Amino acid sequence: MSFKIAVIGDKDTTTGMALAGATYAHVHAAKDETLAKLNEFLTSDEIGLIFVTHRVAEELVFEFRQMMRTKRLLPLVLRIPDKTGYVPKVDELQETIKRTVGAEIVVKKDGE
């Protein structure tokens, strides 16, 4: 099935993604407004993937986590750094691994 792409973040991120063809974009300003937009994107049947910058996700932290826990399979949500390259210290994937496998894993680069 075909889907469109949406992006929520700062002006640079949204402009860049729009230039590349993303259909829906929202520049984050006020928390309530952004949450409403995110909800709109999450419940749209047209959107298959939403990019959200780490900064925005962190600002909306509680509601964001809740929405991620309760959302349907689609749209997919991917958090990306904005132009400052900011990534949060807590890597959710590492956390998931710790919980699932019970240890931290560092994968060595192999020659594939």
Next chain:
Amino acid sequence: MATALAVSPNRTELMKLRKRLGLAQRGHDLLKEKMDALVIEFFEAFRKIQASRTKALEQLSTAHRALSNCFAVMGTLETVQATRETKRELQIEISSRYLMGISIPAVEFGEVQRNALTRGYSLHMTSSVLDEAAREFERALGLLVELAETEAAAFAIARELEKTKRRVNALEYILIPRLKGALKFIMMRLDEMERENFTRLKRIKAIIEEHR
């Protein structure tokens, strides 16, 4: 433990319990195999994410640099204006791949990379720095879509792994011991009843003999 399952000590119950224990043990063994396979799949997904993330994030920062350059050269307003004229109907194809009972999204798309003519903004109002920025972001978008797919797979597998682990533990530490306990109880009672019966029969026999 035995009283957790209220069963009457008779042969039918014994047979039923044996069947249930067999099912529980089969379920336990198979879910353990599933767990092992999920761990293999999870590690593979994780390995792919590492590679995918580095590439994608590197390209994203390249793209941001190109965009900043564009803002500087062309001006912010003009850039944003050009963005409004760009064709923004990029489509991705999402289908489901199945793995051991879980649905994992597979994401593909057609041409992400367009050229200055097909993007939609007019050429004489814009400069080549815009094309550069657009091209870098298109490349970044492609890699990020791949990353989204891989991350979705890893999280779906992790979730299923946790669920499966819980089931294996429930079988191993709760259900199977309970069934075994109940089984033991019934067998003991049946043995007891049989011995009581045997003793009673002997006594009756002795009485009959006496009266001969």
Next chain:
Amino acid sequence: MNADRLIKFELARLNAHLPERRISLKEALSLTKPQVPTRDGSVHSFKRKELELLAKLLPEADWEKLQLPIFIALEPKLGRGAARVSGEVEAKVAAKLLGKEATGELLIYRPEVALLRRKLPTTIQYLFLW
């Protein structure tokens, strides 16, 4: 009794995604959309890259004999950590990928399972047996 239903449900789920029937490598290569129908009503697609890899590993005479997807059978009887690839040609190609020899049936261990799945994610599937 609820526990029993749950166990049966989980067991059914293990193989729910498996194909209704398999197709030969030869047939898969000839289709524009190489895929097989699955038992739960959808389709499972093979990646062309993998089909080409398989074709390279086998003589053309075997293309008709290789049934796809190849199954890695997980059976508790084999013991934890062990799996089996059945089928003469299937075992042959799996063995080739692992750098081993094979005769009719191939018993493999966890790291080998991982390697096979990494190389052929859509043309190899897990099959649970009991």
